[in-house]
Every structure is written in structure tokens, then in C-alpha cells.
Amino acid sequence: MQDVKSFFFKHYRPVNAVLVVAGQVTLEQVKMLAAKWFGDIPAGEPYKRNLPQEPEQTEARRLEITAPVPLDAFYKTWHMSGRLDRRYYVADLMTDILGGGGSSRLHQALVKEQKLFSNIECYHFGSTDAGLISIDGKLVKGVTPEQAEAAVEAELEKMRSSWVSAEELQKVKNKTESMIAFEDMSVMNRANSLAFLRASWRCSMDQF
Secondary structure, three states: OHHHHHHHHHHOOHHHOOOOOOOOOOHHHHHHHHHHHHOOOOOOOOOOOOOOOOOOOOOOOOOOOOOOOOOOEEEEEEEEOOOOOHHHHHHHHHHHHHHOOOOOHHHHHHHHHOOOEEEEEEEEOOOOOOEEEEEEEEEOOOOOHHHHHHHHHHHHHHHHHOOOOHHHHHHHHHHHHHHHHHHOOOHHHHHHHHHHHHHHHHHHHHOO
């Protein structure tokens, strides 16, 4: 229990908090309510994020698990940079082109044309910290993991060796712009975006 309390009072303090208020309120109302509900809570000590860094990976790691499941599953992952690094956005764009829906490269080539997977996705776990890019899918019965991996590698080689077409790039841009436009339609989403950007800015300042 002491570990739980220590964690709470280390992280859940006003000095670490970002407060965003959205809606039909005035600045004076917000100040009054903030003082009412939070004014008597001690600010706490500033917390400097100093998370342990994973050692550099120098070789591939493989794991095969056998279990009584209806379909075989395939997973392939790579490390990626965090949101404060320009390479994050390159990885984000690449995952959309490879696995962003039914018209993506992996779905068209490996589900529709070659019929090796019943479904396949490419996405990332990137945030303000470094994350992972993942390709995963369910194999069609009779397809071996080796066949699946060879087919995925062939599509990745196409990505490495040739330019993304203007049509593919425009499709991803349209999808992103549409998502941003719809996100901004609700007051809650606008408040969440402001809070996240403020927190990200604080993380970036901690690095310098």
C-alpha cells in the first residue's frame, strides 16, 4: 500500500497537472472553481521524467508459440522514434500506406490478391516516448509463417525501393485532414487536444 501511495503523491500532484476548461464559461468563473476544488492541494515537487532506456537492439528476436487456436497469427514489430522526433511522422505515414484500411498495400496484395492472410494490419504504438511499429494478421489455413513473412518482406522491399505514388499520398492526406476536421467538431475533443499538446510541450522542455 505504501508503494501505491508513494506513486500517487509523486505523479498525481498539481505541479504535474494540465487543466483545460472548455465550454460556455468565463475566465473568472474558471479561476473561482479551480481555487475552490484544487486550491488547498499542495503543489508537490516537480517531477523530471528520467525513464530507463531500452538497450539498443542489434539483432532480430523470434518467438513461436503453439496453442489450440482456430487460426495462426503472425506478428512482426520494429522500434520507432517518439512523437518529438521527425521520424515519428515518417513512420506514421508509412503505417497508413501499408495498412490503413481495405485499399492499403498489405491488404490489397496479401489478402485480396495472394490470399495468404484473412486480415492484416500495420499500425504503431508511438507516443511522446519511443514505441513500436507492428504488422499483424491472421493466416489463411495452410499458409506457413515462413510464407507469410516472405510475402510481407516483399511488400516492405517495394516500400524501400520505390517512391510512394501521388495517389497514395493524397489518400492518406485526405484521411488525416478528415479525421482532424471531425475531431474538432466536439468541445471535449478540442479540450483533449489542447491538454495533450501542452503536456507534450512540457515533455519536450524537460529534454533540454
